[in-house]
Amino acid sequence: MKPTNTHDPEYFHKVVDCQHACPAHTPVPEYIRLIAAGKYTEAYMINWESNVFPGVLGRTCDRPCEPACRRGRVEEEPVAICRLKRVAADYKDDITHLLPDIPTIKNGNKIALIGGGPASLSVARDLAPLGYEIDLYDDQKKGGGMMRSQIPAFRLPEEVLDHEVNYILDMGIHTHFNQYVTSLKDIVNKGYDAIFVGTGAPKGKDLIVPGREEGKANIHIGIEWLASVAFEHTSKIGKNVIVLGGGNTAMDCCRTSRRLGGEQVKVVVRSPFGEMKASPWEKEDAMHEDIPILDNHVPKQFVVEEGKLKGMTFEKVYAHWENGKRSLIPTGEPDVFIPADDVIVAIGQENRFEWIERDLGIEFDNWDMPVLDEKTFASTRSGVFFGGDAALGPKNVITAVAQGHQAAVSIDLYCNGEDINNRPAPNVKLFSTKMGIHEWSYDNDVTVDLRYVVPQADKKETLRDRKKEVELGFDLKTAFKEAQRCLNCDVQTVFTESKCIECDACMDICPTSCINFTSNEDDEETLRMKLLVPAINKTQDIMVSDILKTGRVMVKDEDMCLHCGLCAERCPTAAWDMKQFLYNTAKAGHFCYA
DSSP, rough: OOOOOOOOOHHHHHHHHHHHHHHTTOOOOHHHHHHHTTTTHHHHHHHHOOOOOOOOHHHHHHOOOOHOOOGGSSSOOOOOOOHHHHHHHHHOOGGGGGGGOOOOOOOOOOEEEOSSSSHHHHHHHHGGGTTOEEEEEOOSSSSSSSHHTTTTTTTTTTTHHHHHHHHHHTTTEEEEOOOOOHHHHHHHTTTEEEEEEEEOOOEOOOOOTTTTTTTGGGEEEEEHHHHHHHHHHHOOOOOEEEOOOOOOOHHHHHHHHHHOOOOOEEOOSOOOGGGOOSOOHHHHHHTTTTEEEEEEEEEEEEETTEEEEEEEEEEEEEEETTTEEEEEEEOOOOEEEOOOSEEEEEEEEOOOOSSTTTTOOOOOOOSSOOOOOOTOOBSSSSSEOTTTTTHHOOOOOHHHHHHHHHHHHHHHHHHHHHTSSSSSEEEEEEEEEEEEETTEOOOOOOOOOOOOOBBBBBBHHHTTTTSSSSSOOHHHHHHHHTTTTTTOEEEEEEEEEGGGOOOHHHHHOTTOOOOEEOOOOOHHHHHHHHHHOOOOTSSSOOEEEOOOOTEEEEEEEETOOOOOOOHHHHTTTEEEEEEEEEOEEEEEOGOOOO
């Protein structure tokens, strides 16, 4: 095999598994080290530069970083990355002086943002410091989009959301709230230099089975019902409630129902429990609040008697997999009747683009979604871009933020007459952490502590008040201990062939036997299998050196490395060094604030 090109910034980026898995590529180990050092403001700003809403995401993120966490390979639970993000938000100082300056003299370009959610706000945050004049349109009374209408206050307090949304709106954004855009053509005719559509997926899927029309007074669409509660149009619900669906929206609906008077609240889902789309912690929180989850139940009909909803009947099924496809097979048992005063349908979301005229040159696919370039988020009409759930379908807040960043890059390039496909390179740094022969500028001791549990408020209190936050967050002592569980995967083991004397000391001292000196092979599979510990995780690379003086090569399994630094401490010639790798995705203007 050829030597690994470690000069490619994506090589070491992939080794920082948590950051690589984050859609916005937040430098996770960097801000966790800052938290451990008590530098909460600095940690917050590292987050703010990448994910825009640290306080929001520290409470509500879907946490794609945590399944990727290297800690999860040596014990059951990963580092509590998400909740550490909240620590930075909860304990930071005032940051207003650290925010970018907004030019009083604008650059001459005017941008329209349709929708006030995380994608549009991310575009605004990136473009406002560059001198763009920005108009934001939204039908709600405040910014935030689905973060405000669909995430209950017991998970995300309104003041936290307001705080972080206003950081952006205070950048001189012209807001047009309580204004529902009914025509994209009208916006186009206003002469904007570029338009960004970030309207989310505002339509909840309905369930059409017998009894739907007759029982409609007590059958609610999940996201619409959550919005009605958030804006205080709805304040109560029946004692017996069925929530249909297995996603995070269903979990929010059932927990909200408990707070509005639901005494017997049940979640009913078609799929097996383990295949539900809801995050594991969302399901745990629901069950902690005495909400049973009934899986393998397919809805058959709404039961309505004398014009009043009485409940639903379900067919019991089991999942059968064949050739990678799942089928739900009836068990043959009698149908199950579950009484209900109200039913909340939370089985998915859809986009609504009836307000976009079809003669504007914006193409739509067979699913009525805009045809987009998935790298630039450009539509088929020049100057019109999409992002968030409106672009590629419902995902989550952090994905919307990441797409907003990329759309902002495209808008900036477009307005400057440049090729939007010529994407700016990431901002990358690689620097030694060596302070002495056996001393590093980071704490490389591998702690054996297990994951710490985030405390919650008393259930009796939280179920009485829908606005009382359930999770209390880590205190500073616990936050430090949890931060110490991080393995510092961004501090890379960098190997210099010319300094190596092939004494094998690094191989002897490596606690995971991930370093190997061996003969090279023509194909990767053979080389992976002949290592001291075969490198079986092919999703992570192996590092292969150039040919050494004995004809051997050094091969390191990046998947097994703990970044403990023992190899660099033991090496008598400094062929190994521990170098911190800092990777920031390029933002509009080719400039990063961190």
